[in-house]
Each structure stands twice: as structure tokens, then as C-alpha cells.
Amino acid sequence: MHLDKITQAFRQRFPGEEHYDLRQRQTPDVLYALVKTETFPKAELLDFNQELARSIGLGTLENSRDRDFLNCNYIPDSIQTYATAYAGHQFGNWAGQLGDGRAIFAGEIQGKDANRTELQWKGVGATPYSRSADGRAVLRSTIREYLMGEAMHFLGVPTSRSLSLSKSGESVLRDKQYSGNVKPETGAFMMRTAKSFLRFGHLELLAAQGRDDLVKMVVDYSIELDFDLPSSSEKDRYLQWFTQVVHRTADLVVHWYRVGFTHGVLNTDNMSLLGLTLDYGPFSMLDEYDLSFTPNTTDLPGRRYAFGEQARIAQWNLWQLANSIAPLVEEHEKLQEVLDGFSTYFWQKHDQMLANKFGLDALREGDQALFEQWQDFMQDTKADYTLFFTCLEEYEGTMNSASHFQRALYQPLSQEQNSKLEAFLKVYEQRKASSTISPSDSLQLMQITNPKFIVRNYLLYECIEGLEKGDRSLYDQLKLALGTPYENTFGELNVRRPQGYEGTFGSSMLSCSS
Numbered sequence: 001m002h003l004d005k006i007t008q009a010f011r012q013r014f015p016g017e018e019h020y021d022l023r024q025r026q027t028p029d030v031l032y033a034l035v036k037t038e039t040f041p042k043a044e045l046l047d048f049n050q051e052l053a054r055s056i057g058l059g060t061l062e063n064s065r066d067r068d069f070l071n072c073n074y075i076p077d078s079i080q081t082y083a084t085a086y087a088g089h090q091f092g093n094w095a096g097q098l099g100d101g102r103a104i105f106a107g108e109i110q111g112k113d114a115n116r117t118e119l120q121w122k123g124v125g126a127t128p129y130s131r132s133a134d135g136r137a138v139l140r141s142t143i144r145e146y147l148m149g150e151a152m153h154f155l156g157v158p159t160s161r162s163l164s165l166s167k168s169g170e171s172v173l174r175d176k177q178y179s180g181n182v183k184p185e186t187g188a189f190m191m192r193t194a195k196s197f198l199r200f201g202h203l204e205l206l207a208a209q210g211r212d213d214l215v216k217m218v219v220d221y222s223i224e225l226d227f228d229l230p231s232s233s234e235k236d237r238y239l240q241w242f243t244q245v246v247h248r249t250a251d252l253v254v255h256w257y258r259v260g261f262t263h264g265v266l267n268t269d270n271m272s273l274l275g276l277t278l279d280y281g282p283f284s285m286l287d288e289y290d291l292s293f294t295p296n297t298t299d300l301p302g303r304r305y306a307f308g309e310q311a312r313i314a315q316w317n318l319w320q321l322a323n324s325i326a327p328l329v330e331e332h333e334k335l336q337e338v339l340d341g342f343s344t345y346f347w348q349k350h351d352q353m354l355a356n357k358f359g360l361d362a363l364r365e366g367d368q369a370l371f372e373q374w375q376d377f378m379q380d381t382k383a384d385y386t387l388f389f390t391c392l393e394e395y396e397g398t399m400n401s402a403s404h405f406q407r408a409l410y411q412p413l414s415q416e417q418n419s420k421l422e423a424f425l426k427v428y429e430q431r432k433a434s435s436t437i438s439p440s441d442s443l444q445l446m447q448i449t450n451p452k453f454i455v456r457n458y459l460l461y462e463c464i465e466g467l468e469k470g471d472r473s474l475y476d477q478l479k480l481a482l483g484t485p486y487e488n489t490f491g492e493l494n495v496r497r498p499q500g501y502e503g504t505f506g507s508s509m510l511s512c513s514s
């Protein structure tokens, strides 16, 4: 691997603590602190993403030094590892300084055509931002993040990606269910990548410290990295940037609704300034369609981060971001207007996305009623979100609808529910008949919009159980399947969650303990 191509542009550009001090503490007026990673003499590399390594300019894994680097046992002299400081609103409340508690940066890899990708380990030790935690990670959560980051990438959803997965060779103490029952678990860590790991929380921290100069520096940096602003006038620059962040965030949430993803912890510190999915914790793909579904046990009382709440929460988070950058924008009413524009933009994109899922030629007036009829059926029957669309693609008007859709049902339909399905299909068929595109184009649109394979939580659960026992067959199979999610190749994986997993901890319910 070309470890010599790893640069430290971020660290060199911003003020930071250029000395090692691992005491957990507040670090005002800096964006990062140097951190020494732990070493892991008994580490074992479980996976390495060749294709990603090549595409970002890191090259191939060639020797034991490369392996030691991924396993965090060798750091070239040119790299000074660091963790960044950020703040955030957690479950709607200001949480003050947080920061990379167990993510440690190696720097950025400079690829071809000025592409640059940030590299960080997750789980290789404590930082000044770990608060009282240990900076480690367990195998179960690391596998979940490793596989899901890649699955989202192949689904076409903006996301951080997964470069390598290691067992740490140590055990880690965790209270998995937050029930007072602490147990040793298999320790692990990963390397993950993103164009940038900048979060809303980075700006919230600097704004709370009154460092508008640093807020400006970070926004300028993000613009250089990834934003193409139409006008460069100083006055409009930050408003234009914010508009694009609003649009990217809305686009991201539309993707989540398209594939049925619930993040589970949409705190502002988990929100990417670039519109990427970040920090895979107690997430879940939908099995049953349910707008109030939350996989996160900590979220159960209020269901703030439920599937159906994600757009509203994203806008709430953008409001916090707007507050942080307000000093950079002269006309605050315009900032408010952009923020208010989130809903119109989001719903337009969302409805277009639904029209694509249904294979409609365009979004027409009246389609709204069709969508509502469908949603009422789904919410009422809790049918499987992904399988419903698989069945719909294969549906022909002459079929017996109840038996055709049985594959997507967790419970048999009542008579009333059956009538709802038939009524919906009738309206749907009529709508399609008036479509200006051919049935085959319509089908193709559905096929590229609706995934066939999704990484369901029960599959992750079984895969983790296997790997904990040294059996990686399901892991390898999931990795293959997630690479072609729009193809129906792995039929045995494209099924409803089996019975018995309804309330299983680690599958249907997850905590933030990781």
C-alpha cells in the first residue's frame, strides 16, 4: 500500500494540540488533539477491502507492514494520529463537547485527480474526547458497521466506507443491554473512510465557543473539498453552501426512505456536512413497514429517531447547523428561508422517489392519493417493505393478490385488509395503464429503484454469532450479496425475517453499547 501518500492536510490547516496528552478533558479553541493509538500484538486482520483501497489510491495489501498498519501496530513516521473535537445535540438536548471518542485519524490519502479520502480507525483506544469510555469497540458492532457501510455504498446511498476489519485480540467489557450485566466480549476495530468526516457538531462546538473565525475556516475547508458554488461573492457564499447542505441532507434522507433504512441515533454529531451516512450504531433496515419503528432501545420512550421521523429530525438538526453558521451570513431571514425550504424540497424528491419505486412515468397530480392509499395498507398490515415491492414488480392484474403478496406478509390479511390491497392494486393498475412509458421501461425503473437484497438485522445477528464461533460462511455470503443488491441472485437471503426474532436483543432491538 502507498502509505507514503497519506497526508495530513486537515491537521496542518487547523489549530490543534500538538502534544500527546490522553487525559480526558475539554480542549477549547482547537479542532483536534494528537493521540497515540494503542498497539494490538494479538490483532488478526479479518477483512480488507481491496477494491476500495485501489479506488482511493492506497493500492494493494502487499507486505506485513501494510497488515501491521491496518492492525494499528505500525504507524509511519510521516503520520501523526489525531482525534477531532466536536459537540452536538443528543436526543434534542445540548450535550456540549463530545468529539472522536474512539475514532482516530491517520490522515487523508491523495488519490488520482485530486481526490482525497480521510482514513480513520475506530476502536483503537481512548482519546481526550472519550469521556469516561474506553475507546474500544466490540466485534458485533464492528461487523455491523463494516458490512452496512459497504451495503449502503452498493445501494447507491452516500456513506462512509469500510476499508479493513480486525479482531483486536483483546476482550472488552460491555453492558450490552444496559441492564447492569457487564460481560467480556470479543474486541475489534476497523478502518473506515469518507471524503470527510466533518459533522454538524464540529461547527456547533466552535460556534458555542464563540470562535466564528474557526467556523468560517471549517466551512471554507468543506467548500474546497466538495462543494461547487455557483457564485463566489463573499456575501452569498455561505448561504449557497448552507442551501447545498440542506439539499444533500434531504437527498440522503430520501435515499434512506427508498431503501428502508433507520439510522437510530440522529444526533447532530452523527450528521455529515457532506450528506453522508455516518456512524452505524443501533441502525436497522425495515422488515415490517412501520413509520414508528425504532431499533434503538434508548430511543423507545419518545421514538424521536423512528423511521418516519427522520426527515423532521434532519431539518431540526439543520436548524442547529444554521444557528452555528448564522454569524457568517448577513441576512438571517434568508438563512431561515433556506431552512424552511427543506420541506418543499424533501417532499418533492420523496414523492418522485416513490413514483420511481412504483414504476410511474412521472409524478402527477393525484399520485399523492395513490401513495396515501398504499401507505395506509402498509401501516395497517405491517407488510415487509422490501418484499412488497419485489412482489409488486412481479404482479400481474390476473393474479390472486392475497396469495401473490403472501411472501411479504408477517400475518395473514384480514378480509378488510385484503380489500384494501385489492382496491390499491386496482387504482395502481389504472394509473400504470395511463402511463406514457412502456411496461418494460416501468419495470426497469422499479428494478433499479427497489433493492432485492437488504442487510437485515437478523442476518447480521446470525453472521455475528457465526463469526464469534469462527464460522465466516454467512459473513462471506452477505458480502457477496450486498455487492449486487438490485439483483435477485441470493434468493434464500431475500426473505422475511424468520419467526422468533421479533423481540431478539441484538436483532430487533439494539442499544448504543458497542
Ligand code: AMP
Pocket: 098, 099, 100, 101, 102, 103, 126, 129, 130, 131, 133, 134, 135, 136, 137, 265, 270, 279, 281, 512, 514
Ligand atoms: P455515538 O452514539 O456512537 O455516536 O457516540 C456518541 C459519542 O460517544 C461519540 O463522541 C463517541 O466517540 C463516544 N463513544 C461511544 N462509545 C465510545 C467508547 N467505547 N469509547 C470512547 N468513546 C465512545
Ligand code: MG
Pocket: 269, 270, 279
Ligand atoms: Mg457518533
